[in-house]
Amino acid sequence: MRLLLSLQSPPGAVQEAVEVALDAGYQHVDCAYFYQNEAEIGAAFQKKFGEGRLKRDELYVVSKLWNSFHAPQDVKPAFLKSLMMLNLDYLDLYLMHSPMGFPGPQEVSSPTPCSKQDQSPTKSSSTSLFSWQTMEKLVDEGLVKSVGVSNFNVSQLERLLSVCRIKPAANQVELHPYLTQPQLVEYCKSKGIVLIAYSPFGCPNSPVPLLENPTVNEIAQKHGKTSAQVLIRFHIQRGIATIPKSITPARIVENAEVTGMASKPGALFRSWRMAEVLLSPEQGETINLERLKPFNVH
Ligand SMILES: NC(=O)c1ccc[n+]([C@@H]2O[C@H](COP(=O)([O-])OP(=O)(O)OC[C@H]3O[C@@H](n4cnc5c(N)ncnc54)[C@H](OP(=O)(O)O)[C@@H]3O)[C@@H](O)[C@H]2O)c1
Numbered sequence: 001m002r003l004l005l006s007l008q009s010p011p012g013a014v015q016e017a018v019e020v021a022l023d024a025g026y027q028h029v030d031c032a033y034f035y036q037n038e039a040e041i042g043a044a045f046q047k048k049f050g051e052g053r054l055k056r057d058e059l060y061v062v063s064k065l066w067n068s069f070h071a072p073q074d075v076k077p078a079f080l081k082s083l084m085m086l087n088l089d090y091l092d093l094y095l096m097h098s099p100m101g102f103p104g105p106q107e108v109s110s111p112t113p114c115s116k117q118d119q120s121p122t123k124s125s126s127t128s129l130f131s132w133q134t135m136e137k138l139v140d141e142g143l144v145k146s147v148g149v150s151n152f153n154v155s156q157l158e159r160l161l162s163v164c165r166i167k168p169a170a171n172q173v174e175l176h177p178y179l180t181q182p183q184l185v186e187y188c189k190s191k192g193i194v195l196i197a198y199s200p201f202g203c204p205n206s207p208v209p210l211l212e213n214p215t216v217n218e219i220a221q222k223h224g225k226t227s228a229q230v231l232i233r234f235h236i237q238r239g240i241a242t243i244p245k246s247i248t249p250a251r252i253v254e255n256a257e258v259t260g261m262a263s264k265p266g267a268l269f270r271s272w273r274m275a276e277v278l279l280s281p282e283q284g285e286t287i288n289l290e291r292l293k294p295f296n297v298h
Pocket residue numbers: 006007008009030097150151172173197198199200201202211226228229243244245246247248251252254255
């Protein structure tokens with residue numbers, strides 16, 4: 001099993017976290033220009049390559065095109081910047097971070113402060129299709145093995161699939177028991193697009209944070225695992241990759257130990273659709289564990 005690590009963390013702690021993760025056997029490293037820590041991640045790669053502990057082809061490195069660089073002339077320079085900071089000569093996967101780009105200066109009709117320009121999504125012509133075509137050229141040039149998207153819904157995927165030359169290999173979206181997105185999951189599976197679940201531990205602002213949800217805790221106790229491990233396993237059983245984020249060494253190791261739970265799809269959460277109802281944030285505060293019994297969730 002390939003272990004996945006994501007790195008949306010402030011600079012400073014990231015290099016050590018990556019080194020711990022690589023030593024623990026993680027291979028898939030999820031990065032992004034937007035996280036502003038790719039140089040630290042690159043330093044960790046260099047160190048492990050230098051120690052002879054790791055070969056490039058044992059790693060699967062992902063980065064993302066930030067929204068300010070959707071204009072076709074900006075795509076390759078943004079990609080090369082990430083590549084250079086990561087100290088690599090190719091990436092395994094490059095994702096469009098979001099379907100919406102931010103307008104470039106030429107597209108803003110009245111003078112707008114830079115910070116505003118950086119924050120307003122647009123449906124400008126510079127987005128999606130033209131950016132995608134430039135991303136496809138990165139594959140042709142051997143700079144990246146595959147290209148994909150993030151935060152795309154079904155209609156955005158349909159539009160892209162109807163015009164692309166290279167199909168998106170993956171779609172990285174928010175997924176967890178409070179947000180199971182069944183329609184999107186079915187659609188991606190039917191099109192052979194790999195789903196990568198971000199925020200597997202749920203939104204921290206939920207009335208009951210997923211990690212503290214009594215149902216999740218109960219399942220964890222039953223299997224002798226932690227709630228975090230159960231929430232990671234939830235995706236594995238749906239056939240979905242997930243990228244838990246941690247900069248805490250003990251948690252990085254814990255998050256990799258997700259075997260030894262029910263292995264059949266649906267066995268941990270007998271039905272993930274039911275899990276969605278039972279674990280929905282609206283129900284979170286008043287959840288009645290008795291309701292679990294008829295559905296034999298274990
Ligand atoms: N594509 C996108 O638009 C997008 C958007 C959001 C996120 N993402 C990606 O998805 C990644 C994960 O999402 P996320 O950061 O929102 O949420 P997450 O992985 O669900 O949660 C991260 C939080 O959980 C804590 N944590 C990790 N392991 C734990 C454990 N075993 N026990 C208890 N707490 C634990 C972490 O703390 P410590 O770090 O302090 O250990 C951190 O506070 C991000 O890093 C990013 O790469 C992508």
